[in-house]
Amino acid sequence: MQETKKIGFVAYWRSAASQVKQVRTLAGAGLLAALGTALKFLIIPLSQVLRINFAFLSTALAGYMYGPIVAGLVAAVADILGFLVGPPTGPYSPAFTVVAFVGGFLYGCWLYKKPVRLWRSFCAHATYIGVVSFLLNPLLLKWMYGNAYTGLVLARIPLNAVMLPLGTLLIYLLQKVVERQPGLLPNA
Numbered sequence: 229m230q231e232t233k234k235i236g237f238v239a240y241w242r243s244a245a246s247q248v249k250q251v252r253t254l255a256g257a258g259l260l261a262a263l264g265t266a267l268k269f270l271i272i273p274l275s276q277v278l279r280i281n282f283a284f285l286s287t288a289l290a291g292y293m294y295g296p297i298v299a300g301l302v303a304a305v306a307d308i309l310g311f312l313v314g315p316p317t318g319p320y321s322p323a324f325t326v327v328a329f330v331g332g333f334l335y336g337c338w339l340y341k342k343p344v345r346l347w348r349s350f351c352a353h354a355t356y357i358g359v360v361s362f363l364l365n366p367l368l369l370k371w372m373y374g375n376a377y378t379g380l381v382l383a384r385i386p387l388n389a390v391m392l393p394l395g396t397l398l399i400y401l402l403q404k405v406v407e408r409q410p411g412l413l414p415n416a
Contacts, residue, residue, distance in 0.1 A: 235341065244295030244340060253294050253414055257302050260286045260293075264306030269314060278387055283310075287328075288335045288352065288399045292344075293406065293413055296336025303332030323368050331360045339399075344407050349400040350392075357388045357395075 235243070247253045264286035272280040283306060291299035307328040311320050338352035366380035406412050 240341065244297050244336065247294045247298050247414065248301070250414065253298060257290060257294060257298050257305075260290045261302045261305040261309065264302060265309040265313065268306065268310040274387060275383070278383055280387065280391065282398070284331070284335075284353075284356065284395060285398055285402060287332045288339065288349075288356075289402055289406065291332060291335030291337075291352070292339040292403050294336070295340040296333045299332035299336035299340075300329040301332070303328040321368070321372065323372075324365075327360055327364045327368065330364065331356050334359060339403070344400070344403040346396070346400050349403065350396040353392060353395045353399055357392060361388055 264283045267283040267286060268281055270282060274280065286306065287299055287303040290302040294302075304325050307325045311317075334355050335352050338348060338355065342348055361384050362381050366375075366377050366384070369375050369380055370377045
């Protein structure tokens with residue numbers, strides 16, 4: 229079972245930063261980045277800019293297992309790999325890679341070294357949706373292509389109304405599976 233005792237702010241961030249230096253963490257993070265890249269291509273297109281995918285699952289799992297820093301790196305690497313090996317979806321923009329890092333970082337902040345709870349999975353996914361789907365991605369699309377910000381946000385509401393409970397449940401179930409597997413979590 230993952231360490232769930234209360235730790236101080238400095239100890240928490242020291243632990244999260246130390247994960248980057250561990251070979252086992254890097255191997256697991258590489259696998260999760262590869263999984264995230266593969267999950268990016270399992271999409272359900274709804275429009276030219278809206279599609280359902282499940283790449284967030286590998287990022288959330290990285291956040292739970294390895295912390296905010298590693299989860300951010302996993303999301304960024306998956307974003308870059310997805311651009312390199314996937315079908316062309318437009319020009320590469322490092323700004324979207326930074327947004328991917330922020331999404332992973334948010335999952336890690338909510339899930340790392342915390343007890344597995346449905347409400348926590350909900351808050352993690354809701355924060356991700358709010359910051360990434362409703363704020364940062366529409367702002368970047370407006371900046372890059374001149375699309376109307378309000379229109380981009382409004383178009384995302386129905387999609388995310390479905391994805392919030394579905395994503396919450398999937399993240400929670402994944403955490404429960406990992407929690408029950410001895411030796412999967414670092415320092416377990």
